[in-house]
Amino acid sequence: MSTIKDVAKVAGVSPSTVSRVIAGNRRISKKTRLRVQRAMAELNYVPNAIARSLARSHTRTIGFTISRAVDQAFSNPFFSEVLRGMSSVAQMHDYNILLSISMDPKEEMEKCLRLIQERRVDGLILSTSRLHDPLIAALSEDDVPFVVMGRSVDLPVLSVNNDNVKAGYHATMHLIEQGYCNIAFLSGPKDLVVSMDRFNGYKQAMSEKDLPLDSQRVVFTELTEQGGFDALEQLKEQGVLFDAVLAADDLLALGAFQFAKHFSISVPEDLGIVGFNDTPVMEYMTPSLTSVRILSYDLGAEVVDLLINHLENPDKRRAKKEIVLPSELIIRDSSRRKKD
Amino acid sequence: MSTIKDVAKVAGVSPSTVSRVIAGNRRISKKTRLRVQRAMAELNYVPNAIARSLARSHTRTIGFTISRAVDQAFSNPFFSEVLRGMSSVAQMHDYNILLSISMDPKEEMEKCLRLIQERRVDGLILSTSRLHDPLIAALSEDDVPFVVMGRSVDLPVLSVNNDNVKAGYHATMHLIEQGYCNIAFLSGPKDLVVSMDRFNGYKQAMSEKDLPLDSQRVVFTELTEQGGFDALEQLKEQGVLFDAVLAADDLLALGAFQFAKHFSISVPEDLGIVGFNDTPVMEYMTPSLTSVRILSYDLGAEVVDLLINHLENPDKRRAKKEIVLPSELIIRDSSRRKKD
């Protein structure tokens, strides 16, 4: 592996001259530039990113951490799509992505801090899902460049989020328009921000249409198929009536499907079901699932775009900036009571 | 941010002494060690990973590249599970993972080479899917440490693979035992190694049971739901008879489901369907899909383990080592003709 010194020697110039032709814009005579470039080509020289990082004291690497719990909720293609979006934009700006998956929020916090303290990354992308995550506060306190992804935050930080409130609102409206009125809400745990945002949209729609907001019809459960099933079974046992279910996640909606199947309730005639995330395979269920499509790719793309922008223009610190991505309700059979 | 010099000053020793208490094992009196450790704690010192990398000339980072085509095939949870496995083992050994997703094999090759030439990573994990990937040969030629994941390779390199041939064999055997005899094979493109391995297992089982290996019953298509549907429709139009389908991927199997539904063929009575990958939601289809479960987490874990091991014990170069992971056929309704 050749170094800048080798190139310098071959080109008959000093290492710093080589450095400057690499950097470009500096004033260098055309003759020397050509000579250096020829030497670089000849030696197959590629600058050592590590040495460069040390000298410039930044790495052109951004860290993306996610904890297992989130991974579970953010199931399937969501994750890989987000990654694709990230990777694509990162590459455009010549940045790299350091990935770190943790088992729990505590471990995630440690890893994040470590990445920053070790100076491995210039900034972080956070996908913490819990309501008051100490990590966000800590990072914000230490002026670490980071942006929060896929959730709303009440702190003055950078973030990119899906419009979960609006999506919850529209999904509920859709169910109401289809003639459902006893709409149950299947939520994830109470401290899961995404889920609560969707819940708020639901509440907004219900009250706007003057439908009773019966707290009995709202169940907080684990984000699993089983959780969805159990929640509805519980409702049934309690004698709570419902003719539709808005699930905060497709997995929960899947549980609702199972529930309907098990108790021979016909979907969508007697039970309307709407999920969140538009997990691809859901399209092929019978009946096909109505679901809110999240722009996963764009989420990843926007989030690194915002971070890199902040990294390279660190003008106004501690400002709040929130990019909100639209979501789209994909209406399919599971909620189409009125056949038009 | 404090440096090793700051720590040295506070502890009243030289930087090298600090370096050695960090490294551990070196001969240092308990007294000095304690003093240094106290100084480190006081200053909240964390060694700069970049500087360390430069001095030691290795980064404790491994690169994982995947190209879009693969990502598509390796759909959904497979990808995130692999990542989890990787991350988990990497963390155990105090390694980091640099992720790079490309749009096509060409871009993937460039990125891999770049990562290595820039010295950003110590080694690579490759998940190329095509039969004769020039990247593998090139890397092997340049003595770059890497291990190939999720596919078989005929070159003398390190790899971790699922036992696709055996899995294909068992899946076919299962169908035969269930009384199906005109088994069609839905394959991905011909240069997709994984798919071809599964195909080989299929052939093996068929010939072992003296069933005709009719090439008409084998269709090579895109790894999509539509591809699966079209392939079977084509078979039908050509008048080829089949009472079961072994699909090289769940998406293809999904296409078979759609086909059956569209032409009112009852599954599993008149058409047995078996897929590959055991995509979670498939369990909830009606009928539920029989599929080969791949140990995605283990795949990621093993591959990192092998790479790190090779990185830290670079004894025998250019040896072939292949770790083969078992897979499991999850029998569900779509292939259960005999109710027992």
Place this chain on the structure above:
DNA sequence: GTTTGATGTCGACCATTAAAGATGTAGCAA
């Protein structure tokens, strides 16, 4: 008084960047 082992210090090195300094040439007034 020399050997020995434990404990420290020194300084070269890793590959690069950036600020400051050197060199040479041209322009221009005296």
Place this chain on the structure above:
DNA sequence: TTGCTACATCTTTAATGGTCGACATCAAAC
């Protein structure tokens, strides 16, 4: 023609934050 400034171009030097082998010191042991 000389002397001085200005400028372009390149080189030197000193960082960046560590690591590691070679050498120094010193007390205990022989």
